[in-house]
Amino acid sequence: MNKSLQVKKVLNNNVVVAINSSGEERIVIGKGIGFGKKQGEEIFPKQVDKLFVLRDENEQEQYKTLLNSIDEKIVELINDVIVHIRTRFKNELNEHIHVALTDHITFAIKRLEQRMDIKNPFLTETQTLYPKEYTVAEEAIEIINKSLGIHLPEGEIGFVALHIHSAITNKSVTDIKKHSELINTLMQMIQDSFELSFDTKSINYLRLVRHLRHAIERVSMGDIMEEQEKLANVLKEEYPLCYNLAWKLIKVMQNTLQKPVPHAEAVYLTMHLQRLSRYDNDDK
Structure with missing residues (x-):
């Protein structure tokens, strides 16, 4: 940013x-940037720590509403966390993460x-994924x-990871959660069919999940x-149990995703299932 901006509305001191x-509207973040400011006053580049765009009007309003009910310290902390995430991945994130992560972390703290x-x-x-x-x-x-x-529980790491993946890939968190739930269902079906407790750190387990x-x-x-x-x-002749299980998994995928699954997927699934079942049986 190398040009000045004008204040439209102060959401809080920062x-x-x-x-x-x-x-064009911008959400501008900086320590004390809003203190004593009035509409129309100028903001200079050196005052700005972070700047992002929320092009969707509903997201703008949601973020503004969130900020009205959240302690400024927490808002500043979550924005610092987002900067850390952006730095670690060395690329831009979907700006929706400002709304989604602020909302999620705030609610997580309240639950705690x-x-x-x-x-x-x-x-x-x-x-694994x-x-x-x-x-x-x-x-x-x-x-x-x-x-x-505080001490947010371990489960929150998983939820935040999904928000990060959403921001990197521009996929909705809803779809990502839906796919994670489907994988969870499929893996449970596999475990029940083989009547084995899998080593979730094994290379064959990781390969199958991926x-x-x-x-x-x-x-x-x-x-x-x-x-x-x-x-x-x-494969149908050599590994009938794995082949039949692969088709059961495919039917669940089709019903959940409401889309056809190519027959070729059964081939690759059968090979992964055979490798996993052999590995775990040999390891017992």
């Missing part, structure tokens, strides 16, 4: 809504104060805990895979 020379512990059923899958996001989420939660002298993630993404985007008819016939 956050103001400003307009640029083209009349009220001694409400909400379990995260997808923690293992999230850590998005390892870097999970690591950065751990750092974010540690920053919050140390700054506020394969399911990519399969779900392919189906969601409508990607077409080349059919593997000859290989399918071999």
